[in-house]
Amino acid sequence: MLKLTDLTKSFGPNVAVKSANLDIDRPCMIGIIGRSGAGKSTLLRMLNRLTDATSGQITFEGDDITALTGKARRDWQSRCAMIFQQFNLVPRMDVVSNVLHGTLNRRSTLASMFSIYPTSDVHRAIDILDRLGIAEHATKRAEALSGGQQQRVAIARALMQDPRIILADEPIASLDPMNAQIVMQSLRRIHEEDGRTIIANLHTLDTARRYCDRVVGMRDGKIVFDGLPEQLTTAMAREIYGADASFSEAATSTSIETLDHALA
Numbered sequence: 048m049l050k051l052t053d054l055t056k057s058f059g060p061n062v063a064v065k066s067a068n069l070d071i072d073r074p075c076m077i078g079i080i081g082r083s084g085a086g087k088s089t090l091l092r093m094l095n096r097l098t099d100a101t102s103g104q105i106t107f108e109g110d111d112i113t114a115l116t117g118k119a120r121r122d123w124q125s126r127c128a129m130i131f132q133q134f135n136l137v138p139r140m141d142v143v144s145n146v147l148h149g150t151l152n153r154r155s156t157l158a159s160m161f162s163i164y165p166t167s168d169v170h171r172a173i174d175i176l177d178r179l180g181i182a183e184h185a186t187k188r189a190e191a192l193s194g195g196q197q198q199r200v201a202i203a204r205a206l207m208q209d210p211r212i213i214l215a216d217e218p219i220a221s222l223d224p225m226n227a228q229i230v231m232q233s234l235r236r237i238h239e240e241d242g243r244t245i246i247a248n249l250h251t252l253d254t255a256r257r258y259c260d261r262v263v264g265m266r267d268g269k270i271v272f273d274g275l276p277e278q279l280t281t282a283m284a285r286e287i288y289g290a291d292a293s294f295s296e297a298a299t300s301t302s303i304e305t306l307d308h309a310l311a
């Protein structure tokens with residue numbers, strides 16, 4: 048399905064991603080972990096073609112994604128939608144219009160300029176918001192919502208594009224544990240119910256273990272681990288995070304687990 052071959056990105060002398068190889072042969076939920084500066088964001092940005100690779104190749108179902116230009120590249124960005132830590136919504140615009148922005152790629156400039164959306168798209172936007180439990184906020188300004196709600200609006204905007212893949216760059220890094228849990232559960236459900244692949248950069252190991260089928264560990268631009276969550280030993284986690292024997296997983300915890308105990 049999705050394959051990265053020797054994917055590399057350099058910024059001058061700094062090699063942010065070094066010869067990354069990854070083979071995703073079926074829809075799954077992948078967590079990419081590693082400390083700050085390990086190359087996680089750069090990897091996702093190359094996948095979505097926000098950043099051009101310096102060398103190497105990305106293929107999706109046999110198509111060379113690295114070679115796409117113009118409209119073909121924009122089409123790929125719809126099929127491989129991205130959400131960000133800071134949500135990237137238009138704060139003063141209402142929620143449903145923010146979600147409808149997800150359809151801009153396939154609409155005429157004139158229709159986009161005047162925010163003319165087909166009724167069927169508006170209904171679909173509301174349905175998606177409903178699925179994410181936030182339809183009641185459809186007419187509010189995005190800035191009036193909590194961080195967790197805003198991230199769900201961003202997910203809804205991504206879903207409007209009916210993507211095969213959703214890339215999530217630190218989707219819960221700005222959220223409290225309760226909202227972090229809701230957002231991760233939403234992503235998991237989208238994967239399970241729709242069969243979409245989710246690739247999420249996560250700061251914390253426990254979140255990756257808990258929600259992902261596969262964990263990829265990056266260190267200094269290299270993929271140093273690629274396996275099942277249960278294969279990720281403490282020793283391997285230490286290696287990924289470049290920590291010494293005093294390393295404990297609790298240090299990378301979001302306290303989602305703790306919250307679960309409290310809610311039980």
Ligand SMILES: Nc1ncnc2c1ncn2[C@@H]1O[C@H](COP(=O)(O)OP(=O)(O)OP(=O)(O)O)[C@@H](O)[C@H]1O
Nearest residue numbers: 058061062063081082083084085086087088089090
């Ligand atoms: N636009 C850029 N120009 C120059 N260097 C960059 C650029 N983007 C990233 N880098 C460098 O590439 C390396 C990897 O950065 P990247 O943001 O991909 O890491 P990360 O694992 O996502 O870290 P974080 O969790 O802090 O976002 C870092 O050394 C960073 O300074």
